[in-house]
Amino acid sequence: MSTVTSLSTPKEATTALVAGSIIAYPTEAVYGLGCNPYDEVACQKLAQLKARQDGAGWICVIGALSHLDFLTDDLPPLIVDQLKCTWPGPTTWVLPASPELPQWLLGPGKTIAVRYSAHPTVQALCEAFEKPIISTSANLKGEPPALNLYDLRRYFDTHEVPVIVEGSLGGAMRPSKILTSCGQTLRD
Numbered sequence: 001m002s003t004v005t006s007l008s009t010p011k012e013a014t015t016a017l018v019a020g021s022i023i024a025y026p027t028e029a030v031y032g033l034g035c036n037p038y039d040e041v042a043c044q045k046l047a048q049l050k051a052r053q054d055g056a057g058w059i060c061v062i063g064a065l066s067h068l069d070f071l072t073d074d075l076p077p078l079i080v081d082q083l084k085c086t087w088p089g090p091t092t093w094v095l096p097a098s099p100e101l102p103q104w105l106l107g108p109g110k111t112i113a114v115r116y117s118a119h120p121t122v123q124a125l126c127e128a129f130e131k132p133i134i135s136t137s138a139n140l141k142g143e144p145p146a147l148n149l150y151d152l153r154r155y156f157d158t159h160e161v162p163v164i165v166e167g168s169l170g171g172a173m174r175p176s177k178i179l180t181s182c183g184q185t186l187r188d
Contacts, residue, residue: 007166010125016163017129022046023163024138024152027061028090028119028170030145031138031152033161034061036129043104046134049160051141057107059092061135062116063126070131071112073098079181088118090176094186115176121167137175145175 008016013023020042022035033049035042037060047054060071065087068075072095075083083093097105097112105112115135117123126133137145138152138161146152147169152161178187 008163010121010165011128013125013163013165014129017042017133020045021163022049022161023165024146024156024161025125025165026119026121026167026169027117027135029172029175030147030169032061032122032135033138033156034125034133034135037105037132037134038102040102040104043134046136049156050136050139052136057111057113058105059113059115059135060105060132061122061126062114062132063123065116067126067132068114068116071098071101071114072096075181082181083116086179087116088123089116090118090172091115092176092178092187094178094180096181111180113178119167119170121165125165 016023017036020036020039022033022042022045024031024033033046035046037043037058062068075095092113092115094107094111094113097110101112107113138155139145140155146155152164179185
């Protein structure tokens with residue numbers, strides 16, 4: 001595996017997202033991998049890197065509450081109030097997906113998993129991209145998530161993940177909690 005040669009700003013990383021590349025970036029707890037959720041080929045590349053099953057659905061990270069409009073339609077006020085109680089922060093919500101979303105993003109029951117990150121780098125990345133991005137931990141199946149640049153490059157070389165967004169991890173000790181809009185906890 002190759003070493004890190006340079007780090008990108010969130011604005012520079014958006015060029016890679018538009019071009020269909022996979023990027024790495026720091027989150028609250030671990031390094032994440034992401035791509036443009038509306039680019040099927042990029043999502044397939046990321047699924048292959050992660051050895052993910054088809055139909056598993058993706059988590060999309062947003063950097064502003066307004067980005068939720070890209071992913072869902074007309075959420076009831078009660079659900080929006082629940083979201084606002086935990087966001088921005090390390091909570092992922094499984095929500096009814098917009099009918100316009102591509103099938104490859106969806107989880108079971110036509111749902112989409114969404115996290116409104118409190119991490120400033122993730123917020124800046126989503127703001128620069130002007131829409132959500134895929135967010136999955138930077139690791140190989142069965143391996144612990146990358147906690148530093150060494151781990152990241154041990155798992156993925158510059159051909160697989162050509163862009164790393166500059167920044168530090170947020171200090172959280174574990175990945176985000178996952179809740180459903182029905183009140184079920186999928187991961188605590």
